[in-house]
Amino acid sequence: xxxxxxxxxxxxxxxxxxxxxxxxxxxxxxxxxxxxxxxxxxxxxxxxxxxxxxxxxxxxxxxxxxxxxxxxxxxxxxxxxxxxxxxxxxxxxxxxxxxxxxxxxxxxxxxxxxxxxxxxxxxxxxxxxxxxxxxxxxxxxx
Numbered sequence: 001x002x003x004x005x006x007x008x009x010x011x012x013x014x015x016x017x018x019x020x021x022x023x024x025x026x027x028x029x030x031x032x033x034x035x036x037x038x039x040x041x042x043x044x045x046x047x048x049x050x051x052x053x054x055x056x057x058x059x060x061x062x063x064x065x066x067x068x069x070x071x072x073x074x075x076x077x078x079x080x081x082x083x084x085x086x087x088x089x090x091x092x093x094x095x096x097x098x099x100x101x102x103x104x105x106x107x108x109x110x111x112x113x114x115x116x117x118x119x120x121x122x123x124x125x126x127x128x129x130x131x132x133x134x135x136x137x138x139x140x141x142x
Contacts, residue, residue, distance in 0.1 A: 003041035011039040012058040028052040037094055044068065 014024050014035070021039070022032035028049060037043035050064040107131060 003044060005041075006044070007039045007041035009067060010053070013053075013059065014039070017057045019056070024056055027056040 004083050014021070017024070021035040025032045025035045028035070030049070034043070039046050045064070047065070051061070053059070054061055077132070101106065112123070
């Protein structure tokens with residue numbers, strides 16, 4: 001982040017904390033004029049002051065350093081194209097595996113469907129046999 005943008009951000013943090021430049025400077029051990037130079041972008045705070053700025057403005061630890069650290073260069077376009085191609089190939093393999101699994105499941109469902117019908121028929125016949133009246137000759141007393 002450039003000095004001007006950082007200064008504007010720092011001013012916004014001070015205003016959110018409802019502090020004057022003088023009061024903020026007093027909390028951080030610097031003058032109000034120093035805070036003014038930071039906010040205008042004419043000067044940047046010394047890294048030893050970052051924790052004091054964060055405490056004064058109730059910011060998370062390390063946020064000031066993050067704001068002042070220039071973004072690193074990201075991966076090249078070739079890197080991202082390569083990653084995209086890898087991901088595409090991976091998803092094609094996954095899709096092929098899923099289609100193969102789906103075909104296998106359909107085939108198995110067809111086989112189980114026949115088997116289920118046979119088992120259901122056997123269960124119906126068994127229920128009918130058990131529900132049939134017992135012949136009187138077999139109902140002797142014990």
